[in-house]
Amino acid sequence: MSSTGITAPAGFTAAGITAGIKPSGNPDMALVVNNGPEFHAAAVFTRNRVVASPVKLSREAVSDGQIRAVVFNAGNANACNGTQGDLDAAEMQQRTAELLGLESGDVGVCSTGLIGELMPMDKIRAGLEQLVPALGDNGTLAAQAIMTTDLVKKETVVQAEGWSLGGMAKGVGMISPSLATLLSCFTTDAVATPEMLDTALRAASKQTFDTLDVDGSTSTNDTVFLLASGASGISPSQEELNAAVLEASLDLTRQLQADAEGVTKRVVVTVEGTSTDEQALDAARTLARDNLFKCAMFGSDPNWGRVLAAVGMADADMDPEHISVYFNEQPVCIDTTGAPGAREVDLSGADIDVRVHLGVDGPGRATVRTTDLSHDYVHINSAYSS
Amino acid sequence: MSSTGITAPAGFTAAGITAGIKPSGNPDMALVVNNGPEFHAAAVFTRNRVVASPVKLSREAVSDGQIRAVVFNAGNANACNGTQGDLDAAEMQQRTAELLGLESGDVGVCSTGLIGELMPMDKIRAGLEQLVPALGDNGTLAAQAIMTTDLVKKETVVQAEGWSLGGMAKGVGMISPSLATLLSCFTTDAVATPEMLDTALRAASKQTFDTLDVDGSTSTNDTVFLLASGASGISPSQEELNAAVLEASLDLTRQLQADAEGVTKRVVVTVEGTSTDEQALDAARTLARDNLFKCAMFGSDPNWGRVLAAVGMADADMDPEHISVYFNEQPVCIDTTGAPGAREVDLSGADIDVRVHLGVDGPGRATVRTTDLSHDYVHINSAYSS
Numbered sequence: 001m002s003s004t005g006i007t008a009p010a011g012f013t014a015a016g017i018t019a020g021i022k023p024s025g026n027p028d029m030a031l032v033v034n035n036g037p038e039f040h041a042a043a044v045f046t047r048n049r050v051v052a053s054p055v056k057l058s059r060e061a062v063s064d065g066q067i068r069a070v071v072f073n074a075g076n077a078n079a080c081n082g083t084q085g086d087l088d089a090a091e092m093q094q095r096t097a098e099l100l101g102l103e104s105g106d107v108g109v110c111s112t113g114l115i116g117e118l119m120p121m122d123k124i125r126a127g128l129e130q131l132v133p134a135l136g137d138n139g140t141l142a143a144q145a146i147m148t149t150d151l152v153k154k155e156t157v158v159q160a161e162g163w164s165l166g167g168m169a170k171g172v173g174m175i176s177p178s179l180a181t182l183l184s185c186f187t188t189d190a191v192a193t194p195e196m197l198d199t200a201l202r203a204a205s206k207q208t209f210d211t212l213d214v215d216g217s218t219s220t221n222d223t224v225f226l227l228a229s230g231a232s233g234i235s236p237s238q239e240e241l242n243a244a245v246l247e248a249s250l251d252l253t254r255q256l257q258a259d260a261e262g263v264t265k266r267v268v269v270t271v272e273g274t275s276t277d278e279q280a281l282d283a284a285r286t287l288a289r290d291n292l293f294k295c296a297m298f299g300s301d302p303n304w305g306r307v308l309a310a311v312g313m314a315d316a317d318m319d320p321e322h323i324s325v326y327f328n329e330q331p332v333c334i335d336t337t338g339a340p341g342a343r344e345v346d347l348s349g350a351d352i353d354v355r356v357h358l359g360v361d362g363p364g365r366a367t368v369r370t371t372d373l374s375h376d377y378v379h380i381n382s383a384y385s386s
Numbered sequence: 387m388s389s390t391g392i393t394a395p396a397g398f399t400a401a402g403i404t405a406g407i408k409p410s411g412n413p414d415m416a417l418v419v420n421n422g423p424e425f426h427a428a429a430v431f432t433r434n435r436v437v438a439s440p441v442k443l444s445r446e447a448v449s450d451g452q453i454r455a456v457v458f459n460a461g462n463a464n465a466c467n468g469t470q471g472d473l474d475a476a477e478m479q480q481r482t483a484e485l486l487g488l489e490s491g492d493v494g495v496c497s498t499g500l501i502g503e504l505m506p507m508d509k510i511r512a513g514l515e516q517l518v519p520a521l522g523d524n525g526t527l528a529a530q531a532i533m534t535t536d537l538v539k540k541e542t543v544v545q546a547e548g549w550s551l552g553g554m555a556k557g558v559g560m561i562s563p564s565l566a567t568l569l570s571c572f573t574t575d576a577v578a579t580p581e582m583l584d585t586a587l588r589a590a591s592k593q594t595f596d597t598l599d600v601d602g603s604t605s606t607n608d609t610v611f612l613l614a615s616g617a618s619g620i621s622p623s624q625e626e627l628n629a630a631v632l633e634a635s636l637d638l639t640r641q642l643q644a645d646a647e648g649v650t651k652r653v654v655v656t657v658e659g660t661s662t663d664e665q666a667l668d669a670a671r672t673l674a675r676d677n678l679f680k681c682a683m684f685g686s687d688p689n690w691g692r693v694l695a696a697v698g699m700a701d702a703d704m705d706p707e708h709i710s711v712y713f714n715e716q717p718v719c720i721d722t723t724g725a726p727g728a729r730e731v732d733l734s735g736a737d738i739d740v741r742v743h744l745g746v747d748g749p750g751r752a753t754v755r756t757t758d759l760s761h762d763y764v765h766i767n768s769a770y771s772s
Contacts, residue, residue, distance in 0.1 A: 047699075048695060048698040048699055049698045049699075049704060049706045050694045050695060050697070050698030050706050050709065050722065051698075051706070077691070079691065079694070079695075080690075080691055080694050080719065080722050080723060080724065081723060081724070082721060082722065082723030084723075085723075114691065115689075115691025115692070115694060115695060116690060116691040116694070116719065116723075116724040116728070117724070118724075219695060220691075220694065220695050220698065291677070291759075291763075291767070292767055295763075295764055295766075295767030295768045296767065296768065298764065298768040299767075299768030299769060301768065301769075303501075304466075304502060305463070305465065305466055305500065305501025305502040305606075306501070308436045308465070308466050308501065308502070308606065309434060309436060309465075309501060309605060309606050311436070312434040312435045312436030312437075312606065313433075313434055313435075318435060320435045320436050320437070323436065333466065333502065335468060336436065336466050336468065337466060337467060337468030337470075337471075337502075338466065338467070338502045338503070338504075342502070373677075373764055373768075374764060374768075375761050375764050375765070377677075377681070377764075378681055378684065378759055378760060378761050378763075378764055379761070380681075381677070381678055381681030381682065381685075382681040382682065382684040382685030382687065382759075382760075383685060383687075
């Protein structure tokens, strides 16, 4: 019960091992097992229409609201591998089930890494044999094993009244609105129906993972699982469950943002003064994805003109003559005109807060988290087939 | 008649001078005058809702189908400067008209440079005094004076039967679908009504400037003028006019792409195998804007998985299991699965052709021109307030 991450809640064991999939020799396979007494689960997946083979399998597996184990590998996404990819994912699922004495449909599968390379199934098979005997209080090992270009592992634990929620995540690039996570798994010992879990997970994702936009690119493999063992015997209300999942999701989202590829600035963009939250979100995402704005943030440059140029293209109600912009709560543009001292605002710190008011008297408001566009982002992503 | 660019067609004079707006001391003001006998004109403008003061004025000036002169400055966009910006643009227009003996409504105004700095009107006023006496066969000087971070001037001439069309353009960053040019001006000595000019310009822009996407950012100042003097006495058909404007626009678009900020690769993205041209265009733009794809191009990396991940997010009909990708006409992905030798495709050259078939039996097809995302792009755009 004093352990970290996904094995903090009662009823869960995990393992992380090195199967040799990553050329680096770092750990690259993980397993999470729900030992019950309940096996309720929910999951959300990428909105990309090109999806990896494990996503197809996991969608099907969770459709009955029950998952007993999730197997992960890093270093290969098993995406765009055709029929062989589907067969390989199915073998991972089936062999994991056999080793655990479960049915195939009880097992979720998550893969992350390079798209379009066949899975090294010899290594996967040997890795599965290692994983099952290694199961234990190993949340941290599992969190390490799902890393790709992540520099640090991401874990969280939320303690509630008599129950807890643990989580892990990986993801540093190809991070964009429709589920920003790549891979994440939550565990809880609360007693909760699959419907409650689904409600809590969708609500939290919308406010956290979905608001992180590192590079506008959406992965083929994004998956977030929420598994509930019921081992605490405590039945939280929907609101209590929502609050815990939101807190844990927000914590992991901040960790993902802080470790984004090439990040030197953590930028929080808030848009208000438009008709609806959806419009505000569109404008915030348009700004968060604008490369000129992101380069200015890298340069600590309070070039608010680029903010105006970006939001002017958004699908949001606005008054083009009455837009205001604040950097770290200092006004730099009022009524679409530069404010005194705007060019002298100090953006040298690692955290930059950007608030834009679109000039319309409406309740729309949204926040998106993004990063700067740095030399390191280009370096990392122009290296051969990362 | 043997001169270059916008003074190649009969009936036009131009000037380019140094007014001291650019810190570099390079030429920064230009003037194009149509000496008639006709003064027909058309123009297209940025689709950004935040527009610069000169765009508002020029839109109004061209609304009667007549423009006799266009004055340009580089180094300051006169955007987001509030009422003072509107007054300054109006003074530029009015003073130019006075010096040329015209009405204000005969003069178009184009500005490019930093957003949100008030125009240095002392320098502008003195520059206008210099410009008018400098008018002559100076198309090239004008093309040089409108450059910002452009490394080379962009000019074109199309010779038709007894008439000609000249053009100039500037633009290297903040280049995105809804008019990719920043500033461009065409001149022709053909006899053509404003309606014919408008038809030809809109059709050509859609196929050329609108298909260039360097960074997904859309300027507040984009303007393309087409001025017709009728001095050749030749009346081309609409088709002949369309063909000449298209040829000149395509030439300038290629020059803009080749000089894009930080460019090391010229990438042409073609999407087919979807229901409509609009859907194909959406998919092509989604790919052309994807930073991970653009970084892979910079690294000469045939990482086709990023192509799949990008187009999978497009608003286009597709068969996610039957997408094919070709790099320089070599198949790298067939039916959403890697083709033999895909990782060995040589992308080391400066021109990369990417063709994507979305797997649907439909007539949709579109081409977008883009560039790679390089260290130099980040460097140029993270320098203080470029």
